[in-house]
Amino acid sequence: MQIKEKNVHKFHINNILKKLEEKDMDAMLVANFNNIYYLSGYLSTSFAFLIIKEDPIIFVSGMDMENAKNTSSIDIVKYESYDRMIECLKEEGIRNLAIESDLTANVYQKFNDFNLTISDAISTERMIKSDEEIEKIIKATDIAHKSLIELNVRDKQEKGAQEWECAYELGYLMRKNGASVESFDTIFASGPVSSLPHSTPRQHVLDTPVLVDYGCKFEGYCSDTTRTFIYTERQEEISNIVLEAHDKAVDAVKAGVKACEVDKVARDIIAEYGYGDNFIHSTGHSLGLDIHENPSVSLRDQTVLENNMIVTIEPGIYLEGEFGIRIEDMVLVDKKGKLIGNLPQIL
């Protein structure tokens, strides 16, 4: 653990403690692995509980003790039982306990003696990326983009490659180029199944169009890109609408604008062309250690974009039984939004 990292962790913990205090919370129970990693440098593989308080502490499962000892900037203690943890909290006079929105019901009910309030203190803290985090996301994106070029989808399509083979080779190339792992299961959907936004790669030769939604992780941080390879005039017609929505929404991203306003830009353009009902998801989301983070670029998210947030812009048009087109890039929020990477939108 380097001193610099330790200081970063302390900085975040202090910000979160301030936010908790403002809401009269005595402490926060943290079980999400990426939240614990973000605040301590320790990435659990089984289970762990971080208690954020003046002297934060992590209860670590026995099988992870060696790893935690080597990586955590926060004191660790071996997890014994919920009762022991609860006792420890009560001894310190903790009554109002903040929790994460994804805490599971079994843990929730164990801590029922406390006043439990869901807090977004950590997810809010994670919204603004540090320079180091931005560098890692850019690096992940560069690896992903380079790998898609190397894969050469049009060549694969001509040669009759199957969806799963392409998805798998793309994963290999990203690793070869320095990624640790995919940031989510690669979507390699061709022909009619491209109209399913989350199609699973099939043992089926590539039909057209070919929609590839994929990303990789570099030092824990995710990239997320979609390209749709088009082959017919009808596909091009739809692709042009999606591209216009994409470009205008990218232009709309800047500090001071609400996330929902960016969503509206993309949504309105697609609706103008008569495909409003065929844009069946949000325009985008933030990402970082997780592939989906706050804010979302959606109808309802009122978050005001700030410098050093990163959001995806990924409008799509889905024609059931026919095909789907989606184009996605990541944008760094600044006075003006900055596209991350320079992979052409039409390949």
Place this chain on the structure above:
Amino acid sequence: MQIKEKNVHKFHINNILKKLEEKDMDAMLVANFNNIYYLSGYLSTSFAFLIIKEDPIIFVSGMDMENAKNTSSIDIVKYESYDRMIECLKEEGIRNLAIESDLTANVYQKFNDFNLTISDAISTERMIKSDEEIEKIIKATDIAHKSLIELNVRDKQEKGAQEWECAYELGYLMRKNGASVESFDTIFASGPVSSLPHSTPRQHVLDTPVLVDYGCKFEGYCSDTTRTFIYTERQEEISNIVLEAHDKAVDAVKAGVKACEVDKVARDIIAEYGYGDNFIHSTGHSLGLDIHENPSVSLRDQTVLENNMIVTIEPGIYLEGEFGIRIEDMVLVDKKGKLIGNLPQIL
């Protein structure tokens, strides 16, 4: 949707309804994707809520409607809002609502108007595998075992291959042999990091021993196997102890025995040799659609094993800074436990 599958879903739903009724529950809210898949045939990719009641219904996200329509044996309706779902439950006079243990806090608090009780009705139903489920797990295991032989770890080690390359090639072979995906991130840990039970494959040439903990999915169902390739006398000495614990625990698996009794068999043998503190996890767990299901083969799990349960047996000894050895197989519970697959334990 075939009639046979539909009937299987109905059978499970009826069993669960009976269990709910016994506990005075009016309905159950189900959000776990694999639980919904198990009961309807529809596998969500974004979010979904199944309400188990006389006339079960699934609230499906807009982007998954096409897929749900094609695969669900249970009626679906497009999700609009939590308020709409809650209204719908109240209209039917539902007050006592069962929930899953992994329901997240944000959903939990939305349904706070109901009496919420965690129910294990579904996980209990999933403990006993049908013949079709067992066939799929055996098939997944056969694919995984065949693929490990094809990989030829000793050859890779001689040639100086890296951990991540081997993990990746193993994934390729499993797909080539008919699997859809790994059942969890493959552990390919060599040298000192083999003492970390959940080590991540590194860009590092294979040291010794080489511990491979891996599995694949076939039609949704998981396999799970561990082999440790040993090279020195010291490694062999430890491996022999682990193998004895493994074999005796496998022999102890049979209908009518408690899960914790099987755990004790393995734990006692390792302790007799003086390595009790180096066996830092449970002896095993059940698996199916998920890689970890109930019961666990652990100190505390009092579940009585029944015919057609499947559990892993995976004792290990971990010598921090030196190396770790683990040997894992799946066992089908019957009058006598039946090892699944026939991959030799020492390769």
